[in-house]
Every structure is written in structure tokens, then in C-alpha cells.
Amino acid sequence: MSLGGASLLLLAIAALALALGAYPVTPPLLATVLWSKLRGLPETNTAAATVIFAIRGPRILGAMLVGAALSSAGAAYQGLFRNPLVSPDILGVSSGSALGAVAGIFLGLPVAGIEATAFIGGLFAVLAVYGIAAAVRGRDPLLVLVLSGVVIGALMGSGVALLKFLADPENQLPAITFWLLGSLASFDRGDLLVVTVPVVVALLPMILLRWQLDVMTLGDEEASALGVNVRLVRASVVAAATLMTAAAVAVSGIVGWIGLVVPHIARLTIGPGFARLLPMATLLGAGFLLLVDTAARTLGTIELPLGVLTAVVGTPVFLLLLARGGRGWS
Amino acid sequence: MDRGLAVSGLSFGYHRRAVGRDASFTVAPGAVLCLLSANGGGKTTLFKTILGLLPPIAGTIAIDGEDTAPWQARRRARAFGYVPQSGAGQFPFTVREMVLMGRAAHRSAFAAPTAADHEATGRALESLGIAHLAERDWLRISGGERQLALIARALAQEPQVLVLDEPTANLDFGNQARVLQHTRNLAAQGLAILFSTHHPEQAFACATEVALLHRGALVQIAAPERAITSETMSLLYGIDVEIVSFGASTKACVPRG
Numbered sequence: 001m002s003l004g005g006a007s008l009l010l011l012a013i014a015a016l017a018l019a020l021g022a023y024p025v026t027p028p029l030l031a032t033v034l035w036s037k038l039r040g041l042p043e044t045n046t047a048a049a050t051v052i053f054a055i056r057g058p059r060i061l062g063a064m065l066v067g068a069a070l071s072s073a074g075a076a077y078q079g080l081f082r083n084p085l086v087s088p089d090i091l092g093v094s095s096g097s098a099l100g101a102v103a104g105i106f107l108g109l110p111v112a113g114i115e116a117t118a119f120i121g122g123l124f125a126v127l128a129v130y131g132i133a134a135a136v137r138g139r140d141p142l143l144v145l146v147l148s149g150v151v152i153g154a155l156m157g158s159g160v161a162l163l164k165f166l167a168d169p170e171n172q173l174p175a176i177t178f179w180l181l182g183s184l185a186s187f188d189r190g191d192l193l194v195v196t197v198p199v200v201v202a203l204l205p206m207i208l209l210r211w212q213l214d215v216m217t218l219g220d221e222e223a224s225a226l227g228v229n230v231r232l233v234r235a236s237v238v239a240a241a242t243l244m245t246a247a248a249v250a251v252s253g254i255v256g257w258i259g260l261v262v263p264h265i266a267r268l269t270i271g272p273g274f275a276r277l278l279p280m281a282t283l284l285g286a287g288f289l290l291l292v293d294t295a296a297r298t299l300g301t302i303e304l305p306l307g308v309l310t311a312v313v314g315t316p317v318f319l320l321l322l323a324r325g326g327r328g329w330s
Numbered sequence: 331m332d333r334g335l336a337v338s339g340l341s342f343g344y345h346r347r348a349v350g351r352d353a354s355f356t357v358a359p360g361a362v363l364c365l366l367s368a369n370g371g372g373k374t375t376l377f378k379t380i381l382g383l384l385p386p387i388a389g390t391i392a393i394d395g396e397d398t399a400p401w402q403a404r405r406r407a408r409a410f411g412y413v414p415q416s417g418a419g420q421f422p423f424t425v426r427e428m429v430l431m432g433r434a435a436h437r438s439a440f441a442a443p444t445a446a447d448h449e450a451t452g453r454a455l456e457s458l459g460i461a462h463l464a465e466r467d468w469l470r471i472s473g474g475e476r477q478l479a480l481i482a483r484a485l486a487q488e489p490q491v492l493v494l495d496e497p498t499a500n501l502d503f504g505n506q507a508r509v510l511q512h513t514r515n516l517a518a519q520g521l522a523i524l525f526s527t528h529h530p531e532q533a534f535a536c537a538t539e540v541a542l543l544h545r546g547a548l549v550q551i552a553a554p555e556r557a558i559t560s561e562t563m564s565l566l567y568g569i570d571v572e573i574v575s576f577g578a579s580t581k582a583c584v585p586r587g
Contacts, residue, residue: 079421082418082420082421083420084420084421208439208440209439209440211434211439211440211441211442211443212434212439214423214427214431215431215434217419217420217421217423218417218418218419218431219418221378221383221414221418222412222414222417222418222419224382224383224403225381225382225383225403225406225407225410225412225414226407226412226431226432226434226435226483226487227403227404227405227406227407227408227434227435227487228403228434228439229402229403229404229439230403233439267421267422271422271423271424272421272422272423273423273427275442
């Protein structure tokens, strides 16, 4: 599959997602509403306009942004850590953001406040992991980084468990549980801004450093001998990928597997060169989460949790990759 | 001013604990210096220090008379081409993409490869006779082909000095000879070459000088015939060795016993 093919696929999924739901929006109806909006004509079909611009549209864009963010962050981490089994969870970012958000819910903060605490939690986790890795010297730095990520992630997870234990079982506990499962049900236009800005800001260093990232996959010594400023590139890309992950987790909760499986599939389709891998991972991640989110809101009479759906899809795909990819992870 | 690589009074090691002390030698353009050392003799640490991957504890490393201490990774990568023992790449890049990575130091960090980069990549593949491998998956070629690709990548760096860390380890007999042949040719084209090996007779085949590194000290630097004797080999490897000659130039080291 080429980048053009992936773009078309994403457009098709978006059209499908817009059409499906309690109020179906057919392509002709969509064209009519968009046309009158573009020309500034008075709205004839206000119900359709509300669905497109206020409800389904933002949620579709949100799903694409969150999927793209998790997937490109995963692609960057996998290259940096030279391990295709690595995902945004590796630096404890997801768990840190989760603890932040749960603390926000626990304190009864408004949605914007919850997003802010999720963000702070994610950044705190990655700084803690980095601090530990910097303090422990004389060992394989990547191993230390990955292990500190696991340890900090576990600590954050026990923080979440404590807050759940303390939470009011009538109101807070269901909200926390629901959020932890991952959902875009309450995504609105305000959230769109909250997630777009950090994702775009974080994409920039990844795009700029795309050629250096290829060299980084050879390991510190070879990359350094080939003229790459290893520390600077790693710090910039880890910061960018972490920002993306925190922004995604802040608006959608814990949606696992995308950062692990989608970059892997992107690499299978277009090769490991980051200049092509990054756009491919972005497109496929956006399309995948949009598809999953559309299924989540249309399959049952109630919304299904996103994290559960991505796990159901992700686990067999991952096992398949594991079974056939033992050699060299191509 | 010395042309090529000049190392003087170099102490090298990790975290200020010296593995080796007071190493001094030069490698002029066109020369091939073969470094012999037993396992744990400090060879890898010395190479890493010369390449700037480890800070030196004392002493200087100069290229064409210019001290390399203040150089950034980019500047170093244009002076030193590095051929690791076996590439650490884990992702399925093509051989061409792998060699193209040798050009990273020749453009700004944000820039895409230029036409000049692609030309240099093509030339490097040609000069090692592996142009036919260009589109093959790096992970699916043989060890010998991979070693040649790594040498091509180092050539694409357009360096003055080529540093090869045990380039023939893990290679079969034919590929060992092939790599040594290329090493000789590259020196003839004006590169200064520093390589290490565990096979002393390889020094007879392609080195202009041999350096013996014993427990962190350079005990001798001389022409292969003078440096490789039963005495020095016994000192280095701790076994009795006989140097056997076949005809005028071919020699072999045979353990006695």
C-alpha cells in the first residue's frame, strides 16, 4: 500500500464514519450541507448541520488525531529504542497521564482541568523515568530507560488503584473506570483544540529529524560514529512523542495497542525509512482508531469502551506478527 | 605536520579508569596499521576513543595535524569512517539505504539526502562490487555481504581514516580474503587504514605496519616481518607460536604443541 492508497482509505473510513450513526448522513446530504456552509447560505437542514459540525465531525477528527498521535509516537519510540515491541507506554507516559486524569476526576475538576492534570501526570512520569536513567550510569542506557519506564508505570498504576479505592462508588468510581477504558464519547470542539495544538507541535521535530531517526536505529555507537548528535536527537524525539501521547491520553483515556501494532503494520507496508514510515503510521493510526471508534458507537445499543476494542483487535494482530516476525522484525 | 592520523600519549578507558596508557602511533594516507591484541587487551576501547565515542583520559588524537578533541560528532564522521564488527541494524532497510546513512554527516540534521549523497552512495557500492545488492534487504544478505556493505557505508562518509574493528570476524575463508583485498585497494587509493584482527597472518597479507597491544600498552610498532615473531606472539597470546614461511612473502603463524 502506498501513501496515496492509505490517504484514500482514510477518506473512505471518514465518509463511512460520518454516514453511520443514529442520524445517518448520506454523501449527497453531506455535500449539500458543506456547500451551503461554504457559500454562507442560511442552513436549511439544521439537524444535519448540527450532527456534522458539532457532534460527529469533531469526534471523527478527534479519533483521527488521537490515533495518529499514538501511532506516530509509537513509530518514533520503536526506532529510538531499536525494538519493535516498544510502545508509548514504555516511558510510563500513559500510566502517568492516567494517574493525572484520575486525580482530576477524584478532585471533581472540570473536563479542562482533568486534561491538564493528565498532561502534568504524563510529563511527570517521563521526567521521573529520565531522571532515574540519568542517575543510574555505567549500564546499558536503553535498558535502564525501559526498566525505569516499567517501574514508574507500575507505581503510577498503584496510584490509580488507590484513588479508585478512595473514590465515591456512586459517582466518581464509574467515571474513573469509564475513562480508564478509553472513550471519545464526550469529545467536543473544545477538546479538538486541546489535542490538535500539542500533536502538531510534536510532529514538527519528528518530521525535521526524520533522516537522523533512521541512523538512530543503528544504536548509539554507530549513529554517533556516523555523525548524529545522539543525545540531542533522542531527547527531542522522546519529548515530542511524550507530548503527543499525553495529549492523546488526556482526551481519550487509555487506548492501548495502537502505538504498538500500527507502526509495525506501517513498516511492513512501506519499509523502515522514517521519512515514509511517519506519514504512513500517521494515516494508518488515524484510520484504525476512527474505524474502531465508529464500531464502538454503532455496534451496540450502548457505547463500547475503545480500549477493550483495540485490545480485541490488537492482540491477535500482535501475536500474528510475533509468530511470523521472529527473524529481524521485518 | 603529519598527514593522516596521529595519536600521541593517549590514555584510554572508562570513567577515568585507564584500560590503556601512553599509546602513540601514526597512520599516514596509504598506510595500513594492523592492531593485534589478545581478548581484553584494550583494542575495542582504543578504537572507541579514537572514534570519539569515549573521551580520552589523556593525550591527543589529530587528523592532518589538527586536534580532534573539540570536534562534534558530525565533524568526526567526515574524518573517520567506522566499520563495526557487525552492524547493529535491526530494521529491514535496503543495502542502499544503509550505505546512504553514511552521508548523514555531509548535510544538515534536517535535510533530506541530496543528489550528491545518492551519487556518493552509488560510488561506494560500485567500488566494493556490491551494486547488485543495492535493493536487497539488509537483514537477508549474508555476513560477508553485510561486511562489504558496512565498508561501503564507511566509504560513503568520504573519510580520511578508515577504522575497521575485526572486519573479518564471523566471515568464512573466502570472504576474509575478499575483505583484506578491499582493504589493500582502499589504502592504495590514499585512505589511512587502522584495523584489528585475531589472525596475525592477516597482517602479512595487507598491513604496512603492525602494532602489538598487550595489557593496554603498545609494546611494539614495526613492519609485519619484524613485529610478528615467535617471541612477540607468545607474549601476546600466551602460547608457543612458530612463524612458518612459504616462498618469499607468504607466512603463517602455527601454534606449537
